[in-house]
Amino acid sequence: MLRRSVMTLPGGRSLLPASLVVLAAAIFFVDTVTNLEIAVAVFYVAIVLVAVRYLDQRRVVVVASACMALTLLSFILTRAGSFPAGMVNCAISLAAIGVTAYLALRTAAAEAAARQAQAQLAHITRVTVLGELTASIAHELNQPLAAIVINGNAALRWLGAKPANPDEAAQAAERIVRDANRATDLIKRLRALTKRGPGKAVWLDVNQIIADTLTLVRSEVARNHVSLAIDLADELPPVQVDPVQIQQVILNLVVNAIEAVSAQPAPSRAVEISTSVVPAGQVIVTVSDSGGGLGGAEQDRLFDAFYTTKPDGMGMGLAISRSIVESHGGRIWAGAAGGRGAAFSFSLPAGKAAIHEPGIARKAPVRK
Ligand SMILES: Nc1ncnc2c1ncn2[C@@H]1O[C@H](COP(=O)(O)OP(=O)(O)OP(=O)(O)O)[C@@H](O)[C@H]1O
Ligand SMILES: [Mg+2]
Numbered sequence: 001m002l003r004r005s006v007m008t009l010p011g012g013r014s015l016l017p018a019s020l021v022v023l024a025a026a027i028f029f030v031d032t033v034t035n036l037e038i039a040v041a042v043f044y045v046a047i048v049l050v051a052v053r054y055l056d057q058r059r060v061v062v063v064a065s066a067c068m069a070l071t072l073l074s075f076i077l078t079r080a081g082s083f084p085a086g087m088v089n090c091a092i093s094l095a096a097i098g099v100t101a102y103l104a105l106r107t108a109a110a111e112a113a114a115r116q117a118q119a120q121l122a123h124i125t126r127v128t129v130l131g132e133l134t135a136s137i138a139h140e141l142n143q144p145l146a147a148i149v150i151n152g153n154a155a156l157r158w159l160g161a162k163p164a165n166p167d168e169a170a171q172a173a174e175r176i177v178r179d180a181n182r183a184t185d186l187i188k189r190l191r192a193l194t195k196r197g198p199g200k201a202v203w204l205d206v207n208q209i210i211a212d213t214l215t216l217v218r219s220e221v222a223r224n225h226v227s228l229a230i231d232l233a234d235e236l237p238p239v240q241v242d243p244v245q246i247q248q249v250i251l252n253l254v255v256n257a258i259e260a261v262s263a264q265p266a267p268s269r270a271v272e273i274s275t276s277v278v279p280a281g282q283v284i285v286t287v288s289d290s291g292g293g294l295g296g297a298e299q300d301r302l303f304d305a306f307y308t309t310k311p312d313g314m315g316m317g318l319a320i321s322r323s324i325v326e327s328h329g330g331r332i333w334a335g336a337a338g339g340r341g342a343a344f345s346f347s348l349p350a351g352k353a354a355i356h357e358p359g360i361a362r363k364a365p366v367r368k
Contacts, residue, residue, distance in 0.1 A: 019050075020047055020051065024066070024070060027041065027044055027047075031078070032077050036081030037086070039089035041093035042092065042096050048097055049100065049104060051063040052105060057108075057109075060104075060105060064097055064098065064101035072094075075090040122320050122323070125252075126193055126194070127193075129248070133255075137216055139219035139223075140218065144183040145183060151176045154169075189216070193248070201328075203239070204238060206236055206239055206246070207275055209250065210273055210275065214230070214273075220258060221258060221271070226258055226261055227270045230272070230274070231275075232273075237281075237283065237351050238350070240328075240349075242328075245324045246328070246348075248320070249325060252318065252320065256287075256318070257287050257291065259310065260342060261290055262291075264290060270289065271287065278347075281350050282330070282348065284346070285348075286344070287344050293336060294342050297309050302334055303319055303332065303334075304319060318332075325347075325348070328348055329349045330346055330347045333345055333346075
C-alpha cells in the first residue's frame with residue numbers, strides 16, 4: 001500500500017520535527033505565563049496526534065514523554081494562580097497526553113495489522129489468479145523458447161555450411177538474444193507478481209502497465225476464442241502507482257470479463273480494454289465485455305468480499321481490486337457496456353506530464 005509522506009522542503013529536509021518543536025515551545029510558553037487555573041497543557045495532545053500520524057512508535061513515545069515533562073516543568077515554573085487547581089489541571093493534562101498516546105498507538109498498530117492482512121490477502125489472490133493462468137503463461141514462455149531452439153539450429157547450420165555464412169548466423173544469434181530477453185521479461189514480471197511484501201509506488205504510464213499485463217493473459221484470451229481489442233488513449237499523463245497492484249486489478253477485471261463471455265457462442269465473445277483521461281485529472285481504465293451483463297448479480301454487492309455468483313469463485317477479485325484502487329486515491333465502479341455485457345472502470349489520480357510511449361497500438365485488435 002502507499003505510504004504516508006512527511007511534509008518536506010524542496011531540498012528534501014523534513015518540516016515536521018521543526019513544526020512540532022515550535023508548537024511545543026508555544027504551548028510551553030503560554031502554559032507557563034498563564035496562571036495555574038488554565039490547563040493550556042492539554043493542547044500537547046495535538047502534538048501527540050500529529051506525531052502518531054507521521055512517526056514510528058518509539059519516536060511517538062519520546063514525543064509524548066517530552067510533552068509530559070514540559071507540562072510538569074510549566075507547573076513547577078508557574079507562580080500565579082491556585083496551587084491545588086494547578087495540581088488538578090497538571091494531572092488532567094498528563095493523563096490526557098498519556099491516554100491519547102496509548103490509544104492512538106494502539107489504533108495505529110491495529111491499522112498496520114489490518115493493512116498487512118490485506119496485503120497478504122492480495123498476495124494470495126494474486127497467486128491464485130496466476131495459478132488459473134498457468135497454461136496461458138506456459139504458452140507465452142514456450143514461444144520464445146521454441147524460437148530460440150529454431151534460431152540456434154539455424155545459426156549452427158549457417159556456420160557449418162561450406163562456405164560458412166557468418167552474416168546469416170549473426171542474424172539468427174540476434175533473434176536468439178531478442179527471444180531470450182522476451183522470456184526473461186516475462187519471468188521478471190511473474191516474479192514481481194508472486195513476490196510478497198509491499199511494493200513501491202512509481203510514476204508510470206497506465207498504457208504500459210496494460211501492455212505488460214496482457215502478455216500474461218494473451219494465450220488465455222486465444223484459448224477461450226475471445227476477441228480482445230485495446231483502445232489506449234495517446235499521451236496519457238503518468239500515474240503514481242505500485243505497478244504490481246495495478247496489474248492485479250487489470251488481471252482481475254480481464255479474467256472476470258473472459259469468464260463472463262465464455263457462456264456466449266465463440267464468435268460473439270468480445271472484451272475491450274480502453275484508457276482515457278478526464279479533465280478532473282484522472283486516468284480511467286475500462287474493461288468491457290459482451291457477456292451476460294450484471295443482471296444476474298446483486299449490483300450493490302459486487303465489490304463485497306466473498307460475493308460471487310460463480311460455482312468455484314472466491315468472490316475476492318473485485319473486493320481486492322477496490323481496496324487497491326482506493327489505496328491509490330482512485331475509484332472503481334461497474335456499469336453496462338455499450339451494447340450488452342458489463343463494463344468495469346477504475347480511475348487513478350493523474351500527474352502532470354504526459355508520457356510518450358511508442359509501440360503501444362491505438363485501437364488494435366489483438367486476437368480473434
Ligand atoms: N464482467 C462481468 N460480467 C458479469 N458479472 C461480473 C463480471 N465481473 C464480475 N461479475 C460479478 O461479480 C461477482 C464478483 O466478482 P469477483 O471477481 O469479486 O469474484 P469472482 O470472479 O466470483 O471470484 P474470484 O474471487 O475467483 O475472482 C462475480 O461472481 C460476478 O457475479
Ligand atoms: Mg473474479
